[in-house]
Amino acid sequence: MLDDFLIRAALAGLGLALATGPLGSFVVWRRMAYFGDATAHASILGVALALASDLPVGLGTLAVALAMAVTVAGLAARGWALDTTLGVLAHSALAFGLVAVSFVPEARTDLSAYLFGDILAVSRADLGFIWGGAALVLALLYWRWNAMLTATLSEDLAAASGLNPDRERLVLVLALAVTVAVALKVVGALLIAAMLVIPAAAARGLVRSPEAMAALAALIGAAAVVGGLRLSLSLDTPAGPSIVTVAACIFVLAASLGQMRKQ
Amino acid sequence: MTQPLIEARGLCVRLGAQEVLHDVSLKVDPGEIVTILGPNGSGKSTLLRALLGILRPEHGGITRKPGLAVGYVPQKLHIDRTLPLTARRFLSLPHRHGKAETEAMLARVGVPEVADRPMTGLSGGQFQRVLLARALLTRPELLMLDEPTQGLDQPGEAAFYRLIDEVRRDTGAAVLMVSHDLHVVMSASDRVICLNGHVCCEGTPRVVSNAPEYRALFGLGTQGALALYQHVHDHDHTHGHDHEHSHGHDHGHGPSHAEHDHA
Ligand SMILES: Nc1ncnc2c1ncn2[C@@H]1O[C@H](COP(=O)(O)OP(=O)(O)O)[C@@H](O)[C@H]1O
Numbered sequence: 001m002l003d004d005f006l007i008r009a010a011l012a013g014l015g016l017a018l019a020t021g022p023l024g025s026f027v028v029w030r031r032m033a034y035f036g037d038a039t040a041h042a043s044i045l046g047v048a049l050a051l052a053s054d055l056p057v058g059l060g061t062l063a064v065a066l067a068m069a070v071t072v073a074g075l076a077a078r079g080w081a082l083d084t085t086l087g088v089l090a091h092s093a094l095a096f097g098l099v100a101v102s103f104v105p106e107a108r109t110d111l112s113a114y115l116f117g118d119i120l121a122v123s124r125a126d127l128g129f130i131w132g133g134a135a136l137v138l139a140l141l142y143w144r145w146n147a148m149l150t151a152t153l154s155e156d157l158a159a160a161s162g163l164n165p166d167r168e169r170l171v172l173v174l175a176l177a178v179t180v181a182v183a184l185k186v187v188g189a190l191l192i193a194a195m196l197v198i199p200a201a202a203a204r205g206l207v208r209s210p211e212a213m214a215a216l217a218a219l220i221g222a223a224a225v226v227g228g229l230r231l232s233l234s235l236d237t238p239a240g241p242s243i244v245t246v247a248a249c250i251f252v253l254a255a256s257l258g259q260m261r262k263q
Numbered sequence: 264m265t266q267p268l269i270e271a272r273g274l275c276v277r278l279g280a281q282e283v284l285h286d287v288s289l290k291v292d293p294g295e296i297v298t299i300l301g302p303n304g305s306g307k308s309t310l311l312r313a314l315l316g317i318l319r320p321e322h323g324g325i326t327r328k329p330g331l332a333v334g335y336v337p338q339k340l341h342i343d344r345t346l347p348l349t350a351r352r353f354l355s356l357p358h359r360h361g362k363a364e365t366e367a368m369l370a371r372v373g374v375p376e377v378a379d380r381p382m383t384g385l386s387g388g389q390f391q392r393v394l395l396a397r398a399l400l401t402r403p404e405l406l407m408l409d410e411p412t413q414g415l416d417q418p419g420e421a422a423f424y425r426l427i428d429e430v431r432r433d434t435g436a437a438v439l440m441v442s443h444d445l446h447v448v449m450s451a452s453d454r455v456i457c458l459n460g461h462v463c464c465e466g467t468p469r470v471v472s473n474a475p476e477y478r479a480l481f482g483l484g485t486q487g488a489l490a491l492y493q494h495v496h497d498h499d500h501t502h503g504h505d506h507e508h509s510h511g512h513d514h515g516h517g518p519s520h521a522e523h524d525h526a
């Protein structure tokens with residue numbers, strides 16, 4: 001069954017949606033939408049480095065994404081404004097990545113695959129990487145859930161309860177880095193942030209608890225993957241952007257539904 | 264003599280370029296109610312945050328009784344609207360409490376009806392009560408309350424202080440609070456600490472209300488001090504005397520502090 005490229009594509013997307021639902025909820029709650037961009041754009045640099053040094057691309061992107069995560073967490077712990085820092089890092093990382101890629105002829109040819117993803121070309125090995133990463137992220141979140149939620153609510157309350165908010169933030173950005181590295185092949189660097197933010201934002205108006213928001217965001221992400229793949233197949237549109245398009249449509253539906261319930 | 268719950272020696276805290284606290288020493292013994300008074304920006308919240316371990320002091324040390332359980336009500340807590348959180352769920356962050364326990368505590372602080380309401384939809388007074396409920400659920404030996412009655416109406420405020428007194432009676436918890444309400448301070452505290460970046464004066468409410476440092480800090484002439492003294496005096500007729508005897512022996516250093524302080 002895994003021989004079918006469509007099934008592999010769907011499984012890859014579902015694995016990604018499972019991780020981005022709960023993680024994206026944190027991204028929305030903490031107002032760090034740029035983090036996805038910053039890390040994803042930095043991973044383009046990882047692609048170039050990996051290809052230049054003959055290392056597996058997944059390893060290169062993971063290493064650069066982790067480095068970016070640690071940098072961001074370190075700056076935030078020192079009191080830097082997160083949105084500005086991320087904005088600067090996101091756009092610089094993309095520029096550096098694109099410049100670096102231009103020195104690596106092999107990367108130049110399939111750059112668009114890394115920018116927009118190539119979910120239909122997912123291999124069995126990719127699938128293992130994606131589901132392994134998603135499982136790791138979900139385990140991290142399950143383990144730290146209440147602590148991370150408290151630190152998100154208020155770093156003061158978390159510290160007063162004996163938690164270390166800097167550590168909780170680090171766990172979160174590490175989980176994000178792993179997710180981004182895993183998602184690069186599926187939706188591409190330009191659309192990873194969309195998969196983090198849009199399903200969670202769509203879920204927000206329909207739920208009353210953080211746990212429900214995380215679960216519904218994962219569900220919406222999964223629906224977007226399945227819907228996007230069908231769209232891509234029937235209209236011959238690029239898969240990654242199609243998935244995000246469907247997610248955006250679900251967001252509009254959910255937003256109007258939430259409005260109606262309020263009235 | 265009993266071991267103090269928490270003791271700070273020579274605390275200096277710097278925030279940005281400003282030295283907010285300079286050479287602050289204080290201790291809180293089991294079961295006593297200590298109030299911190301001081302003008303806006305005098306470092307009251309900073310002092311509580313340093314004692315809680317949220318801020319790291321530049322100099323000085325803090326000793327806590329091992330395993331000290333602290334309940335904290337911060338001065339302000341902004342909950343992002345993107346975070347769906349009912350009062351009940353809020354009370355279980357980061358430590359889970361059972362449904363019966365949280366409902367009993369909400370009833371005790373006077374807001375049994377808000378359990379399933381979102382935190383962002385509560386009135387200022389309801390919000391403060393939920394914050395107190397959360398602090399009490401940790402079964403604290405020490406309550407740290409930062410302007411806890413903001414947003415409460417007058418009956419609510421009176422009920423609030425009655426509840427604090429009740430909690431102390433039932434559980435023996437000590438209270439360290441920041442308050443602006445001089446009347447309450449003078450009647451409900453065992454000890455008052457006047458803060459303005461450093462400890463200006465400290466002692467029983469009666470001693471402090473006559474200290475020149477205190478009068479200078481609050482711009483009180485002789486008239487004002489007399490009025491306050493009168494208030495304390497009235498209070499002494501009701502239940503103040505044995506009150507002072509039972510706690511007086513701990514505070515020998517109070518008056519002397521007031522005398523030798525920074526000129
Ligand atoms: N995070 C911060 N960074 C820089 N300065 C701060 C910070 N928080 C408070 N301050 C400054 O520290 C001083 C004391 O603040 P605070 O402890 O909140 O005073 P209070 O609670 O007595 O009104 C103020 O001058 C305030 O401007």
Ligand SMILES: [Mg+2]
Nearest residue numbers: 307308309338
């Ligand atoms: Mg304050």
